[in-house]
Amino acid sequence: SAPAQAPAAGASPSSAAVPVAASPAGVEDACVFLVSVGENGRVSTGSGFFVAPGRVATNRHVVEASQGGLLVTSKALGRPVAGRVLARSNEENGDYALVAVELPADARPAVLGFADAARRTDKVGAWGFPDVVGKNDPGYARLLTGADITAMPELSYSEGVVSAVLDRTPPLIVHTAPISPGNSGGPLVNERGEVVGINTMISLDEGSYRQASIALAGADLLRFLTAQGVPVQTRRAATEAP
Structure with a gap:
């Protein structure tokens, strides 16, 4: 991975x-x-x-x-x-x-x-700044070469479905939304725009040349943020808010 x-x-x-x-x-x-x-x-x-x-x-x-x-x-x-x-x-x-x-x-x-959970077959979207897109983005190049420190790289979106939720510590969300280096740290969201995971790695099968996109479960990230005293919005809080 x-x-x-x-x-x-x-x-x-x-x-x-x-x-x-x-x-x-x-x-x-x-x-x-x-x-x-x-x-x-x-x-x-x-x-x-x-x-x-x-x-x-x-x-x-x-x-x-x-x-x-x-x-x-x-x-x-x-x-x-x-x-x-x-x-x-x-x-x-x-x-x-x-x-x-x-x-x-x-x-x-x-x-x-944050959403409460992600389930198999849920539709999801991965947002971030993958290098595979950035290498063709003029704004990305201007920023990283120092030619224009105010240049803004273009945000990239890809979509897929949750293939599996692996019961590990922390739980892993395997999904089909394409990600690549540069996506790390970006959100995996559901159809309501709520975080269900944080994209972290890709897993490659050299035998079949298949790639799996993997996110750490949003519930575990939420646990970390709560321990740091961050007042994170949850699905229930967002629903109850006036």
Whole structure:
């Protein structure tokens, strides 16, 4: 299995984030592109999404080599901002990180809520910034080469169904929405735009050349975020809200 690479960013929370609508536009406004710079100057990229005002969830492996700096950007943010890793999961299989992002005064990124669970045959969508798309994206190239630090890479969407939910720790969601390196840390959402998982890796079968997309279950990510004191929206809370 190969993780899909990505970085993170952040500083202080703000009340500027707004709840996401159950629409593609709402999910798009919650997703961010992360650029991580290691001590040796090596750059890696990945995906993340707002789970609370000024707070971004991503994979731990996306931000592990961010000693040289962390950059977060999206169309909703309007420009690149610095990020700061607040917490990383310590469990061997819990690949999570929480990043603080200082929101520009005029930014209104959306916040994604969480569904209760994902079930086999559920329709799902994977959002993120895969390298396979980015290598053909002029904005992606301008940003990473330093030619235009304000350039915005294009967010990518793919869809599929849940093939299986594996009863492991944490549970793994195997799905058919195509992902690749760069998707790591991006959300896997249901038809209502609610998070059911966080895309983390791909599993390749060399014999059949088949690829499986794998996300860590949203319920386990929710457990991690709750332990960090993040006020995450859940399906029930969203339903009961006035």
